[in-house]
Structures are given as structure tokens and as C-alpha cells.
Amino acid sequence: MTYMAKALEYAFLYLIFPGFLFSSAMGLLIGWIDRKVTARIQWRVGPPWYQNFIDVLKLLLYKETLVPEGVSKTFFLGMPAVAMASATLVSTIILVINAIPQKGFIGDLIVLVYLLAMPSIALMLGAFASQNPLASLGASREMKLMLSYELPFILSLVVPIMKSGYSIRLGDILIKQANNGSLIGSPSGAISFFVMLLCIQAKLGFVPFDISEAETEIMAGAYIEYSGKALGIFKLAKAIMTFAVPIFLITLYFGGIKFSPVGFIKTILQFILILVLMIVIKNTNPRVRIDQALKFFWGPVALLAVLSVALAYLGY
Amino acid sequence: MGLKEKVLTKSMFVFHLSSGSCNNCDIELLDCLTPRYDLERFGVVLVGSIRHADALLCTGSANRQCMPRIKKIYEQMPKPGFVIAWGACGSSRGLFKDSYNTTEPLDEIIPVDVYIPGCPPKPEAILAGIKKLIDRINSKSKE
Numbered sequence: 001m002t003y004m005a006k007a008l009e010y011a012f013l014y015l016i017f018p019g020f021l022f023s024s025a026m027g028l029l030i031g032w033i034d035r036k037v038t039a040r041i042q043w044r045v046g047p048p049w050y051q052n053f054i055d056v057l058k059l060l061l062y063k064e065t066l067v068p069e070g071v072s073k074t075f076f077l078g079m080p081a082v083a084m085a086s087a088t089l090v091s092t093i094i095l096v097i098n099a100i101p102q103k104g105f106i107g108d109l110i111v112l113v114y115l116l117a118m119p120s121i122a123l124m125l126g127a128f129a130s131q132n133p134l135a136s137l138g139a140s141r142e143m144k145l146m147l148s149y150e151l152p153f154i155l156s157l158v159v160p161i162m163k164s165g166y167s168i169r170l171g172d173i174l175i176k177q178a179n180n181g182s183l184i185g186s187p188s189g190a191i192s193f194f195v196m197l198l199c200i201q202a203k204l205g206f207v208p209f210d211i212s213e214a215e216t217e218i219m220a221g222a223y224i225e226y227s228g229k230a231l232g233i234f235k236l237a238k239a240i241m242t243f244a245v246p247i248f249l250i251t252l253y254f255g256g257i258k259f260s261p262v263g264f265i266k267t268i269l270q271f272i273l274i275l276v277l278m279i280v281i282k283n284t285n286p287r288v289r290i291d292q293a294l295k296f297f298w299g300p301v302a303l304l305a306v307l308s309v310a311l312a313y314l315g316y
Numbered sequence: 317m318g319l320k321e322k323v324l325t326k327s328m329f330v331f332h333l334s335s336g337s338c339n340n341c342d343i344e345l346l347d348c349l350t351p352r353y354d355l356e357r358f359g360v361v362l363v364g365s366i367r368h369a370d371a372l373l374c375t376g377s378a379n380r381q382c383m384p385r386i387k388k389i390y391e392q393m394p395k396p397g398f399v400i401a402w403g404a405c406g407s408s409r410g411l412f413k414d415s416y417n418t419t420e421p422l423d424e425i426i427p428v429d430v431y432i433p434g435c436p437p438k439p440e441a442i443l444a445g446i447k448k449l450i451d452r453i454n455s456k457s458k459e
Contacts, residue, residue, distance in 0.1 A: 035356070044354040051327070051359055058323040058370075064394040066367060219364035227367035227394040 018095035020088045020240075027239030028052040030275065034242070037279045052239070059232030066227045072129055079126030080226070080233035086118035087237045091244035094170070098247070098257040101171035109161070109168045112248070113154065116203065119237050120146050123212075127222035138221025141290050142212035145202055148297040149209075153199040155305035159183070159192035160252045162312045174256045182255035188311035193253045195305045197274070200245050201281055202293070204238070208285040209293055246274040321457050324370065324396065325450040327359040331369035331393070335386055335422070337376030340436040341403040345373070353439045358446065371398045371449070377405035377412045378422045390426045398449060401428045404435040 013019055031052040039046025067073055090112060097104045120142055127139035161168060163183055164176040183189035202209035213221040226234060250256065250270050257267045288296065334342055348355045349362065363369055366389055378386060390399070401422050404410035412418045422428060429452050432445035 039354070039356065043351040045357050046354075047356050047359055054323050054327045054359065055329075057319075058327045062320055062323060062396065063370075064396075066392070066394050220368065223368070224365045225367055231368060 013096060014088065014092050019092040020084075023088060023091040023095075023240045023243050024236050027236070027241070027243035028056060030242050031239050033275060034279055034282075037276065038283055041280075041283045056232050056235055056239075059235065060229055063228040063232075065229045066225075068130055068132070068225050071131055071225075075129040076126060076225075077230055079122040079129065080230045080237065083119040083122035083126075084233050084237040084240070086115045086122070087240040087244065090115045091240055091247070094244055094247050094251060095257075097170045098174070098251060099259070101174045101256075104169050104171040107168050108170050109157070109173075112170070113157065116241075116245070116248075117146065117150070119241055120203070122237075123222050123234070126226070127224075130225035132225050134218045135222055135224045137218050138212045138214075138224070142222055144290050145209060145211055145293055148294040149199045149202040152195050152297055152301045152305040153203070155302065156192040156195040156199070156308060157252075158309050159188050159312045162309070163189065170251060173252065177255035182253060184253045186312075187316045188308045189253055191304055191308035191311065193249070195301055195308065196249055196252070197277060197281075198301055199297075200249065201278055202297070204242055204245060204278075206278060207282040208288050210287060211290050211293060214287060246271055246278075249274055318457070321454050325453050328371055328446070328449075329361050329363045329369050330371045330373050330400075331363055331366045331389075333372060333374050333386065333389060335374055335376040335382035335406075336379040337403065337405060341375040341406070344436040344439065344442070345375070345402070347439050348442050353443065355443075355446070360446065366392050367394060369393055369397065371400055372426075373400045373402055374406050374422055375402045377409050377415075377418045378420065378425060379412075379415075379417045380419060383420070383425055386422070386425055398429045398453070399426055400445065400449065401431045403437055404433060407431040407433055410435065 015021065029049070029052075032047065032049050035051065036046040036049075065077075067076055093104075093108060093112060093115075097108065124139040124142050127135040127142075160173050160183055163186070164173040167173065167176075177183060184193055205213060213223055218224075223231065223234065247257070250267065254267075254270050258264055332342070332345060347353065348360075366372070372390060372393055374386065376382070390397075401407045405412060406422055409415075409418050409421050430445055430449045432441055434441050437445070
């Protein structure tokens with residue numbers, strides 16, 4: 001009976017709050033903020049707040065899902081589900097640990113790093129399965145982009161681990177920050193946060209690094225053959241990621257979500273700060289080529305990450 | 317107006333196909349996305365792949381080279397999908413009516429839902445055309 005209750009609790013956490021239903025609603029709302037701020041920067045009016053909900057509803061409920069001839073159906077239609085399942089798991093784990101820091105397990109940070117890479121890998125496999133030449137071009141670009149941003153991403157992740165006394169539990173990082181002040185205040189934390197901000201820009205596929213889905217040159221790239229429900233599920237997975245990844249940054253560098261009234265407003269402001277920074281980077285930079293992205297991430301950004309690790313080692 | 321009509325009319329993903337036009341219509345289409353007209357207010361977005369599209373927007377006179385490709389692209393569009401004939405050439409072949417190269421108008425190749433006349437159509441005409449398409453979707457669902 002207790003197992004039953006436990007399973008029900010986990011199902012509720014994963015599917016309703018703070019899992020699938022809550023995260024996707026928040027993600028779609030954030031997608032609207034992105035579109036609205038972009039529109040205001042370009043001196044346009046922009047879509048109404050429910051626009052992204054309508055887009056996804058239309059794709060999920062009323063559009064036909066086409067599968068190209070001679071394509072493995074399981075792979076082609078299974079990959080969107082894999083992307084969404086892992087994105088949901090990321091946001092569930094981060095939010096639950098933020099509420100109850102003791103609830104994590106040893107190595108949950110490592111699990112999160114792998115889960116954060118899963119949506120990109122699923123997109124890559126789905127695109128290769130579709131047998132479209134433009135899709136496989138997009139997928140190969142996505143793969144190279146992943147190789148380039150994962151290095152500084154993991155290097156800068158070392159800083160919070162070192163600062164919390166070499167613990168790979170997210171809960172320990174939170175508790176350490178609650179006692180010693182948030183990580184962004186220290187020089188190594190600030191540099192590492194900046195590196196992380198550039199890496200998640202590439203992770204979420206925002207504009208200077210949207211090389212794999214460049215709609216003007218390779219026509220939506222990896223997504224080209226997806227339609228109807230499969231495309232809708234990919235869009236939902238991306239929305240959940242845009243919600244979960246800034247929260248991940250807040251957890252690592254700003255001391256997590258605070259649940260007191262003043263602290264909660266502060267958390268929302270931090271979230272909006274990260275989001276608006278990403279949107280401004282997105283709107284003021286043209287798309288880079290894949291070799292430029294690789295040079296950028298393995299050159300200056302990786303050096304900055306190494307610098308932050310060295311500073312953290314020296315205790316700054 | 318049920319949920320289906322609301323969802324279909326408020327979120328129109330448009331795929332732009334140029335079947336041998338002189339580029340004037342294509343430039344006017346981009347005008348609609350500028351700050352002055354801003355079609356994204358109504359949820360209209362240009363997409364890169366026909367698999368994502370709800371509306372196929374066809375400019376140009378549909379010449380013989382393009383005919384089989386127009387058919388193929390129409391078949392690749394996930395249904396329900398709508399076709400917009402754009403400009404004088406798209407609607408009725410325009411001044412190429414008697415040309416050896418344009419033997420059939422667009423609406424005899426694929427079913428067309430809305431015609432937007434003009435050479436090229438003004439952005440105001442385009443907004444009016446989108447209103448026509450919304451009315452068409454609503455009346456179609458009543459049948």
C-alpha cells in the first residue's frame with residue numbers, strides 16, 4: 001500500500017505539478033514573453049499571450065501527422081516523446097529539489113547534465129531517421145554544436161561543485177549557498193555564470209546558435225519532416241527546456257527558488273533577468289557559422305571557464 | 317465558433333511558394349511582416365518547411381515547369397490546409413493569359429480557397445485577404 005502511495009505521489013509530481021502540465025504551461029508562457037519582447041525590440045506589436053498555447057493545440061489536436069515513405073516509424077515518432085520525457089524529468093527534478101533540498105540523491109547533478117543533453121540527441125536521431133538530406137545536414141550541425149558547447153558547460157559546472165565542498169548533490173549546493181551567500185557574488189561564480197549563459201543560449205537553440213534549424217538556409221533543418229503531433233511534442237519539449245534551464249541556473253548561482261514572499265518576487269526577477277538577457281543576445285546578433293561557433297566555444301569561452309575554475313580553486 | 321475554428325484561424329503558419337513570379341509579390345509579402353503591418357499580431361508566421369504549414373501561399377503564374385511541383389507540394393501539406401492565390405498572376409495568370417508557357421491557371425491545378433488580387437497586392441489587400449480566409453474557414457466548418 002505504501003508503494004502504491006509512493007507511485008501515485010511520483011506520478012503526480014511528474015505529470016501534473018511541478019512536472020509536465022505546470023512546466024509546459026510555464027514554458028509556453030515564456031515562449032510568448034520571448035516573442036513579445038522580440039516584437040517590441042523590432043518596434044512591432046507582437047502576438048497575444050495565448051498565441052503559443054493555440055499553436056501547440058492546433059498541432060496536437062487538428063493537424064495531420066505525416067510520416068515519410070520508407071522511414072522507421074518507431075524511431076521517427078518515438079524521438080519527440082523521448083525529448084519531451086527527458087525535458088519534463090529535468091524540470092521535475094530541479095523544482096522538487098528546490099522545494100525540498102534533502103530529497104535529491106548522490107550524483108543528481110550528473111544525471112541532470114545527461115538529461116539536459118537528451119532533447120538535442122533525440123532531435124538528432126529523429127532528423128537522421130527522416131532520411132531528408134536537409135534534415136541530416138541540420139542534425140550533423142546540431143551534433144557539432146553539442147560538441148562545442150558541452151566543454152565550457154561542464155567546465156563551468158565544476159565551479160559550483162568545488163564551491164560546495166566537492167559535492168555532486170544539487171541539494172548540498174543549495175544548502176551551502178543558503179549558509180554562505182549565493183555563488184554569483186564571488187568572482188569565480190560570476191565568470192562561470194556568464195559562461196553558462198552563453199552555453200544555454202546554444203543549448204536552447206536561440207539565435208546566434210540556431211545553426212541546426214536555420215530556416216532561411218536549410219528550411220527548419222532538423223525539424224523539416226516533422227508535422228502535426230510530432231512537431232507539437234517537439235515544440236512542447238523545447239518550451240519545457242526554456243522554462244527548466246533558467247531555473248537550473250538560478251539553482252546553481254542565485255541560491256535557488258526562495259519561498260518567502262519577498263524571496264519569491266526576487267526569484268521571479270532573477271528569472272526575468274536571465275530570460276531578457278538571453279532574448280537581447282538573441283535579437284542583437286546574427287547567426288554564426290558552425291566553425292565560428294566551435295572556435296568561439298573552444299577558444300575564449302573555454303578559457304574563461306578554465307579561469308573561473310582556477311579562481312574557485314584558489315578560493316575566490 | 318468552436319475551438320477548432322478558433323485554433324485554425326488564430327494560428328496560421330504560412331509557406332511561401334513562388335511559381336515563376338516576377339518577385340514583386342514576394343517583396344510585398346515581406347512588407348506584411350514589418351512593424352507597420354505586423355501580421356504576427358494575428359498569429360501568422362512564415363515557416364520554412366511545407367510540413368509545418370497550414371496555408372500554402374502561391375505567387376506567380378504557375379508555368380509548365382512549376383505545375384508538377386505545385387501539385388507535389390500541395391500533397392505534402394498536412395491537412396487541413398488552405399491555398400491562397402496571391403496577386404494577379406496567381407489568381408488568373410494575369411498578363412501571361414495567352415502565353416504558351418502558362419497553359420492552366422493555378423485554381424485548375426490545385427483547389428484554391430482565397431484569391432488576393434493586385435499587381436502586386438497592397439499590404440491592406442493582404443490583410444483583407446486573410447480576413448476572407450478566416451471567414452472561409454468558419455463557413456466551411458458549418459457545412
